[in-house]
Amino acid sequence: MKRRYTILSLCISTLSVNISYAQIARQQAAYQNPKLSIDARVKDLLQRMTLEEKIAQMRHIHSEHFDKSQRVDFAKLNSNNTHLSYGCVENLSLSSVGYAKAIYHLQRFMRDSTRLGIPVIPEIEGLHGVVQDGATIYPQSIALASTFNPQLVTGMTDQIGSLVNRMGVKQVLSPVLDLARELRWGRVEETYGEDPFLVGEMATAYVKGLRKHNIICTPKHFVGHGSPLGGINLGSVEGGTRQLFNLYLPPFAKVIKEANPLSIMNCYSSYDGEPVAGSFYLLTDVLRKKLGFKGYVYSDWGSISMLYYFHKTASGPEDAARQAVMAGIDLEAGGNDYKLLEDMVKNGTIQQRYIDSAVSHILYAKFAAGLFEAPLPDTAQVEPYTHTRQSVQLAKQLADESAVLLKNNGVLPLQLVKIKSLAVIGPNADRVQFGDYTWSRNNKDGVTPLKGIKDLAGDQIKVNYAQGCDLVSQDKSGFKAAADAAQASDATVVFVGSQSASLSRDYKDASSGEGFDLSDLKLPGVQEELVEALKATGKPLIVVLVTGKPFAISWIKTNADAIITQFYAGEQEGNAIADILFGKVNPSGKLPVSFPQDVGHLPVYYNHLPSDRGFYKQPGSIDKPGRDYVFSTPDALWSFGYGLSYTSFTYSDFQVSKENYATKDTIQVKLKVANTGSMAGKEVVQLYVNDKVSSIETPVEQLKAFSKVSLQPNEAKQVVLKIPVTDLAIYSRDGHPMVEDGEFELRIGIGADSIRWKKTVVVEKLSVKKSTPVLNKATDNKSRRKKTSL
Structure with missing residues (x-):
């Protein structure tokens, strides 16, 4: 997300509040009752809203709501007696205390001076610290990933959550789930690296820390954004459905399933020729129906407008707004295309059901984040938590x-x-x-x-x-x-x-x-x-x-x-x-x-x-030309998972829980790790898997578990690593996960290219209704390998 931050001094003079019969009535409305289910509250509030109020929820309070002196223009917000509340507010780059005071008065306005009293979602950037003057700046995401310590990342976002919650912030526009597969790309630093398993673990840890404070998180950029053609930001991403489901989606699937972030940000890019901002398949069929996402989709800044001036897949602002809403983008950031939606509904260009769907997703997040119960920040408690x-x-x-x-x-x-x-x-x-x-x-x-x-x-x-x-x-x-x-x-x-x-x-x-x-x-x-x-x-x-x-x-x-x-x-x-x-x-x-x-x-x-990585396996050098490549090898200079220590570690006593598994089982590997040096140290034990024969090409190895262990000199500890057999699934063309029977090689290493131990286990054939034959032969070359549908 590209944005410009300016210091905004807001008018924080006391608002006069006139209690009206409408306010009393809405206090008794079902949507104000926290004892009801979120779905029931959303349904009740949605049916009370006018079309204008609904579309306002799909937009920001942004620069158009500040006057030339950069003060909040409450009269403008309340112009023409429309009494509109909006979806989000951002771009308030103040001190943490100033931000909190501004939000306090803005939320009071939304609660007391709008017809239905719907709070706005104050949001902020927080990839590796709150983007506010004086807040603690933690290491960048790529550095967080190199710790291989998800618990520390949860601790970081727990600290961030303590601050932003007091500031009145209810949404953090992070983390980044892009895979760093194209190293020329400038945003590699924002990622958790090249591996989908590690990215999923770190991102889930990030979201869990903020969700402790009931903060909405916005994992981004859905989906494939980290592999732009030529390494150029916003470039198209090439791939098909198998690459989508086997590579790019797993981190999002894990975060959604285990941490409930409540928001997702789409990416700028096109995937397989289709701009994500206008893709019903990606934003609805995949994100909501396949992954079960129930929050709201927040557009990356200006990505809706890009449909017509960048991707050239929309004829203009109205067409871009139509495509984005129908695809599944609920709230527009950094643009004004959604302001056209009211007239578009009235003239029949788009059906109101798409508006209702989008607004229901936004309201769901607001209720889930507790905005209706405690929308006002605790301004007196902000400064002590800014830099502790x-x-x-x-x-x-x-x-x-x-x-x-x-x-x-x-x-x-x-x-x-x-x-x-x-x-x-x-x-x-x-x-x-x-x-x-x-x-x-x-x-x-x-x-x-x-x-x-x-x-x-x-x-x-x-x-x-x-x-x-x-x-x-x-x-x-x-x-x-x-x-x-x-x-x-x-x-x-x-x-x-x-x-x-x-x-x-x-x-x-x-x-x-x-x-x-x-x-x-x-x-x-x-x-x-x-x-x-x-x-x-x-x-x-x-x-x-x-x-x-x-x-x-x-x-x-x-x-x-x-x-x-x-x-x-x-x-x-x-x-x-x-x-x-x-x-x-x-x-x-x-x-x-x-x-x-x-x-x-x-x-x-x-x-x-x-x-x-080549067929001939005869890599060359400057002095001795070869093949794959003529003058060098295709190997990495240093591979994923590599890292030395000032001490030495030995691995021993490897054990596997058993050698044959069904899909309902969990593979468990135990080993002893000992510090044989003279200095205390920490070692990351990494467990990779190689699918020895599969119906489609699968990676030579994939990280499936890791554990960071701290050891004093001459100390040894047992490490236990677990892999649910379902994690060995590959995805079919239609995005259906299937575990194939046959041999899988477990590999324990100190890096992807530094393996210390190998053991082959077998996933057994099962007779299930959806088991289907595949074309390649099984490892015994006599029977055909089968898939178990999950």
Whole structure:
């Protein structure tokens, strides 16, 4: 969602309230009775509403409801005695206290000065922290995913929920469920990575934390948005029904089933040639009928208008509004096409039943979120929850667990008693990289790596700093000062990577974030040349990649002594990386997305089909040309799930609950994990599955379970991982899940390409009514494999 935020000072003078007979009457109406079911309350309220009131529910209070001095124009809201309440209010980018006061008065207006007293839904962005001045900025989503710790993510959104609930906010426009399958795309940083299982786990954890506070969540962008053609934002997504159901839908299905988010945001893209904003199949047949979604669909900003001026599938605003409403978009954000609906109903262009359906979905969410019972924020309790000791501690823990150690030739951790001087170099050394969808890009709102290192080192280590180069320019004039600083030090840490625009503001130096896509995945500017110059000094070289996405850093992998990827780590970035460099924290992050050797190797996601990494298996090199590819291998530089530690772990005592399973069963794998090193650490145990023979091509392996375990030196723990057999299902062309009988190989690993243990189990044939034969042969080559319909 692309949006522009401005500071809006609202008129918060006391509203005079005149209690009328209409207010008394509506207090006795059925829809005001919380003891009734939500469906009954929706039905009662809907039949009381005029067409004009219904359509207002499908729209925002936005810029048109503020005067030129940017004050709320209550007279305009109440103009012509229409007494309209609206669906949502947004774009109130104030301090948290100012926001709460504004919403307090706005909700009083809606409750007391509109005919039916329907509250508005105040909404806000909150991908990795509340987008309000002064609120805690947590690590970006890609960093949250690298923790492989869903419990911490739930803790984060529990903290966010404590604040926004007091502010009067009842909807958070997050999380992002897109899969990072196209690494050139600028919004990779907003995702939880490339794997649908991990994305589903993290997104569900996110939603559960906010739902504790009865906040509406809006998982986005439905559906397929993370795989745009060419990596260009808003580009079309190619795929069919099998790819839709087997790859893109599972994260949404999990969140809807397990966390009840109450809202979904459609994407800008087209899928298989059909713009999602106008797709009845995707928004109604799939989302509501297949996935069982019962909340309301919130349009991504301006996506309805895009049907006519971008996709060219609508003839104009009226046609776009008709298509979107009939497809299943209930509320329009960032546009004015839905204001045409009243006349369209009156002239017969669209049937009112579509309006009633949309409004019922919006009202359902409002009742479910408790807006009718307690719509007014507690303004006195906002400031103490804006930036708390607990939220800062959690931001630090998330940053600690998100850093991924990719290489270590024994130089890390640095030891204060041995290192007397340290060079801190690079364009990202003295700035905090918060990532997109944050309220700040100012160092004062976080801790830079340079500050974190200096604070930790104190008087024990001399820190020699030089920037070296900018993030994107070709200027090498700072190389000499950087090399001199390295020469004068015992070791060098260089901070390279990217920078994101913040909500499409502060464009300078941006190479990541919404609308900032790349045609090449080499480090921007002359950053790699800076690393080469530092390597030439002969001093131990530690590279920290501060980024929102993977870059192709093959030369650095070969030549650096140690490499850490620190995905945008939030306000505690500097403290976290300092503690990791000096061993106060043991890195435990794992890659949620694979790194490519070069942009020409894309895609490099681990869960590819068997036919997608070459046939000849004779990869070449510069010195020895081959096939698949002529001058390189098709392998990733680092694969999904990879990440090192300062300690060592051993896996042993593997057990499987049994070897033959029915579809109603759950596969259970037990093993012992031991810390055999000298430092406390955390290990992520990963369980993958390979379907050995299937009726359609299935990925070479798929993550199906994981567990993060904390171990002291010489400590061992039993880890139990479970997979419901139904999770082994594949989907037919019509989106029906089927578990096929036959052999499945279980794989325990420390990464997708680092498997420690394998075991084959069998899903047995069952005689069921919907069991259908398939064309491929079973593993014994004698009988045909069967599917069990779920």
